Amino acid sequence: QHGAAHLVPVGQPSPVVVAVVQRRPTLDITTMGRFEVRIDGQIVPIPITKSTELLVWLALHGPARREVIIDALWDGSNERRHAEYFRFGIRRLRSSLSEHPGVEFNPIPFEADHYQIAEHFEVNIDAHTFEQRFDPEGAAHLEQSLLRCTGDFMPQLEAQWAEERRTRCRDGALSLAMSLAEHLRDAAPQRALALYERFIARDPLNEEVQVAAIQLCHAIGDVRNSRRLLQAYESTLRSELGERLPTRLQRLDHRAVLPPEVVQAALGDLTNQSRPAQI
Numbered sequence: 676q677h678g679a680a681h682l683v684p685v686g687q688p689s690p691v692v693v694a695v696v697q698r699r700p701t702l703d704i705t706t707m708g709r710f711e712v713r714i715d716g717q718i719v720p721i722p723i724t725k726s727t728e729l730l731v732w733l734a735l736h737g738p739a740r741r742e743v744i745i746d747a748l749w750d751g752s753n754e755r756r757h758a759e760y761f762r763f764g765i766r767r768l769r770s771s772l773s774e775h776p777g778v779e780f781n782p783i784p785f786e787a788d789h790y791q792i793a794e795h796f797e798v799n800i801d802a803h804t805f806e807q808r809f810d811p812e813g814a815a816h817l818e819q820s821l822l823r824c825t826g827d828f829m830p831q832l833e834a835q836w837a838e839e840r841r842t843r844c845r846d847g848a849l850s851l852a853m854s855l856a857e858h859l860r861d862a863a864p865q866r867a868l869a870l871y872e873r874f875i876a877r878d879p880l881n882e883e884v885q886v887a888a889i890q891l892c893h894a895i896g897d898v899r900n901s902r903r904l905l906q907a908y909e910s911t912l913r914s915e916l917g918e919r920l921p922t923r924l925q926r927l928d929h930r931a932v933l934p935p936e937v938v939q940a941a942l943g944d945l946t947n948q949s950r951p952a953q954i
Contacts, residue, residue, distance in 0.1 A: 702796040708826030714775040726768040738791035805847040809854035
């Protein structure tokens, strides 16, 4: 009978239909302190600076018209040469990304008058991490991101959009680091101290981080590191600004571990007098 070939004999299991889902290649973009692009873990060199800027801008802003991108990347200039260089940058970016064997599609399509990163990619860009609010459930991922962060957002870029994003990421990274360190200080004080020291290394004049690190060392009875941090801060203030330690910090000689309430009284109001962070 018609269609009999499609019947399954009684007592036999029905055939299993497996849906094949094609995995999207992962596009990982590192922007904090250095620029790096990886597709499925493999580094993809992008030799043209404007092409790197185009990729990062599209990853952060999403699809956009050509004139909007040119306005951002060239600080409002609409000179014809910029439009020509934009087209050159797009071509080189496509060419560089297409070098990866997993990219069998146009990586930067132009559709409906908009340029965008192809939806075939699963895009991850580290700068997004530092623009989020602190979430204790994501503490482990945040800790790794902060420890991998080696500096400012795209330090080689001079356009206004990049400078604004740089400030936002810098402030966000510091705020998240302070929140995470506070979250870790009871259960994992050494990991909290590692975060403080990471940011002290980038901005030795940041009083908020210096004070927090010294407070933590006192709280866990770590005299050696407490003394080391204070001496390093004193040396930095003297050499960079010609200043002495704040009076309350001078009173902490670190020859003995002071009770936490004494340390808090000595340091407490300094956290409200912090200098801006320069990560």
